[in-house]
Amino acid sequence: MFHSRSTLTQLFFIVASLVAVAVAVVVLVILLTTNRPGARSQASAQGLTPQLGWNDWNAFGCDVSAQLVEQTADKLVTSGLKAAGYEYVNIDDCWMTHDRDPRTGQLVPDPTKFPQGIAGVARYVHSRGLKLGIYEDAGTATCAGYPGSLGHERTDAQTFSDWGVDYLKYDNCNHRGSTTTQQYIDRYAAMRDALAATDRPIFYSLCEWGVHRPWTWDPRVGNSWRTTRDIHDTYASMLSIFHQNVWLYPYASPGGWNDPDMLEIGNGGMTTTEYQTEFSLWAAMAAPLIAGTDLRNISDDDLAIYSNRDVIAVDQDPLGKQAVPISTNGMPAGSHGLWVLSKPLINGDRAVVLFNSTEIPQAIGTTALQVGLQHGGAYVLRDLWSKRALTTQGAIRAHVPAHGVVMYRVSVSNTPGPTPADHFAGK
Ligand code: GLA
Numbered sequence: 001m002f003h004s005r006s007t008l009t010q011l012f013f014i015v016a017s018l019v020a021v022a023v024a025v026v027v028l029v030i031l032l033t034t035n036r037p038g039a040r041s042q043a044s045a046q047g048l049t050p051q052l053g054w055n056d057w058n059a060f061g062c063d064v065s066a067q068l069v070e071q072t073a074d075k076l077v078t079s080g081l082k083a084a085g086y087e088y089v090n091i092d093d094c095w096m097t098h099d100r101d102p103r104t105g106q107l108v109p110d111p112t113k114f115p116q117g118i119a120g121v122a123r124y125v126h127s128r129g130l131k132l133g134i135y136e137d138a139g140t141a142t143c144a145g146y147p148g149s150l151g152h153e154r155t156d157a158q159t160f161s162d163w164g165v166d167y168l169k170y171d172n173c174n175h176r177g178s179t180t181t182q183q184y185i186d187r188y189a190a191m192r193d194a195l196a197a198t199d200r201p202i203f204y205s206l207c208e209w210g211v212h213r214p215w216t217w218d219p220r221v222g223n224s225w226r227t228t229r230d231i232h233d234t235y236a237s238m239l240s241i242f243h244q245n246v247w248l249y250p251y252a253s254p255g256g257w258n259d260p261d262m263l264e265i266g267n268g269g270m271t272t273t274e275y276q277t278e279f280s281l282w283a284a285m286a287a288p289l290i291a292g293t294d295l296r297n298i299s300d301d302d303l304a305i306y307s308n309r310d311v312i313a314v315d316q317d318p319l320g321k322q323a324v325p326i327s328t329n330g331m332p333a334g335s336h337g338l339w340v341l342s343k344p345l346i347n348g349d350r351a352v353v354l355f356n357s358t359e360i361p362q363a364i365g366t367t368a369l370q371v372g373l374q375h376g377g378a379y380v381l382r383d384l385w386s387k388r389a390l391t392t393q394g395a396i397r398a399h400v401p402a403h404g405v406v407m408y409r410v411s412v413s414n415t416p417g418p419t420p421a422d423h424f425a426g427k
Contacts, residue, residue, distance in 0.1 A: 047223030053088030058292030062094035090133030122164035133167030139174035157194035215251035233269030252322035266293030283315035356400035365397035376412035
């Protein structure tokens with residue numbers, strides 16, 4: 001009797017333990033699959049590095065057409081930009097007619113601009129090994145006055161998916177008085193969920209201009225979010241956007257990027273030095289690199305900027321960190337218009353940008369330890385624009401032209417030695 005009671009007790013404890021373990025496993029699985037930021041969206045599968053591509057808006061405004069998009073796709077291939085990583089060919093505002101199809105409620109591509117519809121352009125772009133992006137708006141109308149998606153999210157997401165669209169830029173005009181952060185989140189999350197309900201992976205680029213700090217939305221709503229108002233093709237505009245975006249470094253990571261707007265390189269309003277600066281800063285900030293110029297007629301100098309694979313590799317580094325502004329010599333970062341940015345890279349290197357935003361040439365200096373590298377006998381500094389390499393004992397210093405940058409990839413050297421002035425092989 002005594003014996004069998006103890007056996008029963010043991011049996012009870014074994015069964016109870018098994019049930020407890022099973023419950024714990026089920027709870028763990030539920031937590032892992034449903035409670036992650038972005039789990040309800042496709043965010044985790046998209047944008048593991050910042051998006052690379054082209055968009056017509058900066059150079060063409062409303063003057064978009066199938067011909068422009070297809071010729072640009074061709075140029076992305078023949079120029080080598082596709083091979084360098086550019087992937088998305090994106091249509092901005094003004095691609096549709098002013099009315100939805102009265103029978104289906106669907107958006108209607110402008111038949112003059114897109115005679116084969118968006119599906120025809122998507123086929124063409126896909127045949128070139130590229131992906132197609134489109135534009136819509138989280139309000140009643142787009143910024144240029146075409147039908148918006150507010151209240152039509154499911155229909156429009158399904159339409160985009162049916163057409164073969166791979167990317168959606170979602171703008172913020174005409175939102176009918178929605179003012180609170182929650183109302184903003186709701187409008188953008190409605191399209192996120194509508195996209196997730198289609199069976200097509202679609203990159204989701206929020207164009208909310210940073211009004212309600214979309215970088216703080218939890219769970220994440222998009223794969224990237226504009227952080228500022230629109231860029232213009234001037235040094236002052238580019239600098240002001242840099243000043244706003246540079247401090248948002250804690251919020252960027254694989255799947256979700258700060259977007260300081262599309263690149264102006266090639267549009268003629270800045271010097272080659274300033275365009276190199278734009279490309280370097282955007283890459284250091286792990287920003288989307290979306291060319292905003294007429295690639296069909298681009299100059300060799302401007303094409304060389306877009307094609308710099310060493311700088312692109314910094315932007316696309318899989319660690320997915322945005323550069324941190326470093327204070328130098330006890331001075332706060334950026335004071336006197338001199339900046340040192342340090343971006344950790346997956347192999348342990350640091351990308352370091354020395355940026356002189358002032359009107360006169362100046363020396364900018366820091367050290368390997370200040371930018372976050374380990375103690376080492378020596379460091380190799382590879383200049384990502386001149387392609388020269390030098391070895392130092394830790395000093396990272398350069399004379400930087402007005403409005404210019406010097407951009408290094410810095411690594412700890414195992415073989416301290418004299419300065420090699422040789423060309424280094426880019427990635
Ligand atoms: C807004 C966006 C721009 C562009 C235009 C189109 O201004 O911020 O990037 O898409 O709308 O109308």
